[in-house]
Amino acid sequence: MEQIIELAENVMREYSGRNIFETAENSGVNLWFRELGSLKGLYLYENSKRYIVVNRSLSKHLQRIVCAHELGHDMLHRELSAGGIREHTLFLANNKTEREANLFAAEVLITDNEALSVLEYSRTVQDAAYELDTLPEIVCYKLELLNFKGHSFNISGVSSDFLK
Numbered sequence: 001m002e003q004i005i006e007l008a009e010n011v012m013r014e015y016s017g018r019n020i021f022e023t024a025e026n027s028g029v030n031l032w033f034r035e036l037g038s039l040k041g042l043y044l045y046e047n048s049k050r051y052i053v054v055n056r057s058l059s060k061h062l063q064r065i066v067c068a069h070e071l072g073h074d075m076l077h078r079e080l081s082a083g084g085i086r087e088h089t090l091f092l093a094n095n096k097t098e099r100e101a102n103l104f105a106a107e108v109l110i111t112d113n114e115a116l117s118v119l120e121y122s123r124t125v126q127d128a129a130y131e132l133d134t135l136p137e138i139v140c141y142k143l144e145l146l147n148f149k150g151h152s153f154n155i156s157g158v159s160s161d162f163l164k
Contacts, residue, residue, distance in 0.1 A: 001148045004100060007075055008107035008153040020068045024052055029074055041074040050074055055098070063106060065135060066081035072104030077078065109134055112149070114130070114143050119153070 015026035017160045024031050036055040040062070044051040052070040054063050077097050088122070110132055122128035125143075129136040143153040 001103065001145065004072075004076070004103045005107055005145060008104050011071070011075060012108055020064050020071065024067055024071045024110070026073075027074070029071065033063070033077070041070050043070040043077075044073070045078045050078070061133065062066070065109070065138060068105035068109050069101045072101030076100050076104060100135070100143050102153070103145060106138045107145055109138060110142045112146065115139070115146060115149075119143075 011023065011027060015023050017023045017026050030054050031058040031083045032051065034053055034152060035055065035057060038119055039055060041052065041054045044053070052067060052074065054066050054070070056063075058066065064091065076099070102163075114132060118131045120126050122131060125136045125139050127132075129139045132139060140155050143155045147153055147155070
């Protein structure tokens with residue numbers, strides 16, 4: 001988990017843009033928005049070129065999360081993506097690469113200060129997600145990261161397969 005945190009911090013320090021789409025492009029990824037049917041997004045590394053494709057039919061809110069997740073694959077799993085990593089379902093906790101991409105997404109989408117500030121007054125994970133303009137599952141991944149950094153949040157009981 002420490003590697004994911006350090007990598008996310010380095011990416012944000014080196015490539016940060018006004019939003020995650022700009023950050024991905026600043027890192028050298030070719031970012032495309034296409035009609036993908038039920039596919040939410042995909043990551044592909046081919047001929048030394050890096051591609052993130054996000055389903056244009058998704059809400060802007062979900063596109064942002066999918067892009068951050070796919071950027072996680074780019075940064076963490078590039079060598080595994082020769083045939084492409086396709087996302088029909090996000091937040092599969094039982095798949096190591098998906099879990100790592102989700103942790104990376106949570107770390108780049110929500111700063112520690114933002115999370116801690118919102119968590120001071122939020123009564124539920126859903127409330128915090130609303131305030132942070134993300135999904136409850138991303139908040140839970142962020143809570144897991146904060147716990148790794150020394151905090152002690154209770155993160156049990158959140159579904160990991162809600163985007164099936």
